[in-house]
Amino acid sequence: MNIQAILRGGAVCAAAMFALSGAAMTGFAEESSEAPETESAADSEGEVKTYTSGDYTYSVVIDGDDTNTRSARIESYSGSEEEVEIPAELDGLEVVSLGDTAFAGARLVKKVTIPKTLTEIGKYTFADCSSLLSYEVEEGSLYFESKDGVLYGDEGVSLLRYPVGTKPTEVVIPEGVEHIGHVAFSDCSSLTSVTFPDSLNYIGVSAFSDCTGLTEITLPENITSIQDFTFNCCTNLKTVKLPDALTSIGMAAFTRTAIENITLPEGLTYIGEQAFIATPMMEITVPRSVTEIGYSALGWDETPEELLYCKDDFVVRGYKGSAADDYVNAEEYENTCKFEAIDEISSSAEEGSQADSGSSPEDSEDSAADEEEPADQKDNSGNSGTVKVVGIAACGAAILGILGAAVFSGKKKKEAESKEEPKDEA
Secondary structure (H helix, E strand, O other), X not given: OOEEEOEEOOOOHHHHHXXXXXXXXXXXXXXOOOOOOEEEOEOOOOOEOEEEEOOEEEEEEEEOOOOOOEEEEXXXXXXXXXXXXXXXXXXXXXXXXXXXXXXXXXXXXXXXEEOOOOOEEOOOOOOOOOOOOEEEEOOOOOOEEEEOOEEEEHHHOEEEEOOHHHOOOEEEOOOOOOEEOOOOOOOOOXXXXXXXXXXXXXXXXXXXXXXXXXXXXXXXXXXXXXXOOOOOOOOOOOEEEOOOOOOEEOOOOOOOOOXXXXXXXXXXXXXXXXXXXXXXXXXXXXXXXXXXXXXXXXXXXXXXXXXXXXXXXXXXEEOOOOHHHHHHHOHHHOOOOEEEEHHHHHHHHHHHHHHHHXXXXXXXXXXXXXXXXXXXXXXXXXXXXXXXXXXXXXXXXXXXXOOOOOOEEOOOOOOOOOOOOOOOOO
16 A cells, blocks of 8 residues: 655645646636626736735736736725625726736625726635625626625526525525536535536535535536535535546546546546545446556545555446546556556457356356355455455544635646637636
């Protein structure tokens, strides 16, 4: 058993995601397609300049079409108010944008009102706002709207943030919603059931991470890619039905879940690093279509001390010469699990069938005699193609909230050059 120390991607889960936001980890743009292109003013060394106004730190945004037009992007909030009305103006500059971490960790905020001047909300702007009861939008906004306290964009097509402070148990995403935003339901431990509409085609990074009440998920057929950390640390998630059209599973997408068995669809091409690490799963069949499997994606677990190791008795079924074969047997992956070739199993079954069809009467009599023997006296040497499924009771380490939950980072991440990133749908 090969044991390794966990290498952390950052001190906390949110920090890891924020770092990823600058590394091509993009989904749909959380702004209208009509929003102007902008960039933040930087100093001579390329560092974004920030300024302080009351409880807000902001940067100056320069219009891409008119460099003389400047506005403000809120980068952080340091206040302690329960009801926050985001200002429409700071130091004479119109507030048009919220940075990726602007209100992340603002656990005292129960209600936030978004001004009509706002055209863009960052990927993880409201991560870990565990007390939020309602998102409100100022009348006249062309980019955002609120329905029953839920924040939407793109004329209702994108569900951007759900007020997890309301502690929902069963959520039905409305038909017509196509996108669910990054960290939209993250750390919503009260959530036990979520129903997705047929219209849904994108779920953002860490959208349901740490939703420890979820036990089963059925993803709609329009989902072709599962993003990084989507169901990370959903410790009671046991049953997952993947859509037939799925082509990729992102990094740590199902880390620390309770999945024992899962069927990977034909057509899947990519399984990200540590996608199924620390689950009770003991075997998996990898389709021939898979061309890339990330480091420690399959068959790895953790000790109570949070050390990673590859399970010696984990079985990866796949085709000889395929990505599954390479994953188990290539030295760079450092795996000690077992590879079982589907081709050989099929070949053995065919040979056995042919042998049975050509057996003599004497062989038939011997076979009949064997059937009368007690089961414990039979020779089981012919059962090499059968794998016993062993369930593991739990994932191990205690799960913290999104800002306290550590995210695994692989020792030797093998970059998938062929992996397609989700297309921005601004």
